[in-house]
Amino acid sequence: MKTGCIARTKRRLRRAAAVLAGVSILSVFGLNGMLSARSPAKGARDTGASEEAAIPAVDWKAPDPATIPRGPLGESIRLGLNIITNTPKYASRYVGNRMNCKDCHLNSATQAWASPLAGITTIFPAYTKRDGRVITIEHRIQECFERSENGTAPPSNSPEMVAIVAYMNWLSKGIPMGSTVKGRGLLRLSAPAHVDPIGGATIYAQQCQVCHGANGQGVAGMFPPLWGAGAFNDGAGMSHLDKMAAFVKANMPKTGPGSLTVQQAYDVAAFVTQKPRPHFRPPAPSSR
Structure with a gap:
């Protein structure tokens, strides 16, 4: 009897350890940093390391849209x-607003270090720090519409939600569960000691204004x-x-992605993020 009890206890402990390990894995993912909005750790190197560096990373190639199946699923x-x-x-x-999902998730959400959406549905439901609870992928997409799409x-x-999840x-x-x-999420950068939004304004005028406009208004559809x-x-x-700095460092300017230094990326990001924009108003819990 004692031997049987000990064996059952060991099995329970192994199962508990596996569950805890799974929770640990899920807690580090991001969707625009897609799950938890964790700030980069101090001392992280500018080497293309992502926030998911501890998770096994596999090579991935975006599928050809020509391979989308026919029928109702393909239409979705x-x-x-x-x-x-x-x-x-x-x-x-x-x-x-006038934002497209592809404005942050570049190349139809397939570009490395621009929050590609490959593999995201394999980790939900998951715990997010922002929500403080376990949420579904549908809930996370809803948050994108409320925040990034204002x-x-x-x-x-x-139909829209079903279609987005079908595409993902x-x-x-x-992609294995x-x-x-490789290239998921955003770059993980070491923040500089000081950030200069005034210097960022100069960088913006030289590198960004030609596409995004002097007043940050952008060009519709482009x-x-x-x-x-x-x-x-x-x-x-x-x-x-x-x-913003991580996105800029990896993907901007369009004429020379990655050409800005970390300092320049932070400076121009500081200039942009301090500008006025719509205020987020949390929805009533019953609205979803």
Whole structure:
């Protein structure tokens, strides 16, 4: 009897350890940093290390849209792709600005170090620090609409929501459960000792203004607004200095991605993030 009790106790302990390990893995992912909005750790190197550095990373290649299947599922996947690339047109009921999902999730959400959406659905439901609880992928997408799109949350069973999840699942085909992809999330940078938004204004004028405009208004259908009424609100991930700097460092300017130093990326991000933008108003819990 004692031997049997000891064996059962050991099995319970092993199962508990496995559960805790899984929670630890899930807690570090981000969707625009997609789950937890964790700030980069001090001392992190500018070597392309992501926030998911401890998670096994696999090589991944974006699938060819020509391989999207025919039939109802394929139609939903294509709608999801269209929503990502032209959000105000294909999800107009839920958008409150001029932003597209692809403005932050570059190249139809497939570009490394620009929060690609491959593999995201394999880690939900998951705990997020921002929510302080376990949420579904649908809930997380709703938050993107409320913050980055400055709009309202699509219902979980809406055609738009189903389509976005279908597209994300299609992107994720072949990615093992519990694994990440190389280039996932954003770069992990060491913040400089001092940030200079005035110097950032000069960098903006030299490197960014040609696309995003002198007043950050962008060009409709081509380049997103960075501040003002048409931009993401102050609850969006990109309104945070570390997120903006990491995105800029890896992906901007379009004519020479990665050409800015970490200091320059932080300075221009400081200039942009201090500009006026819509204020995030948390929705009532019953609205979802």
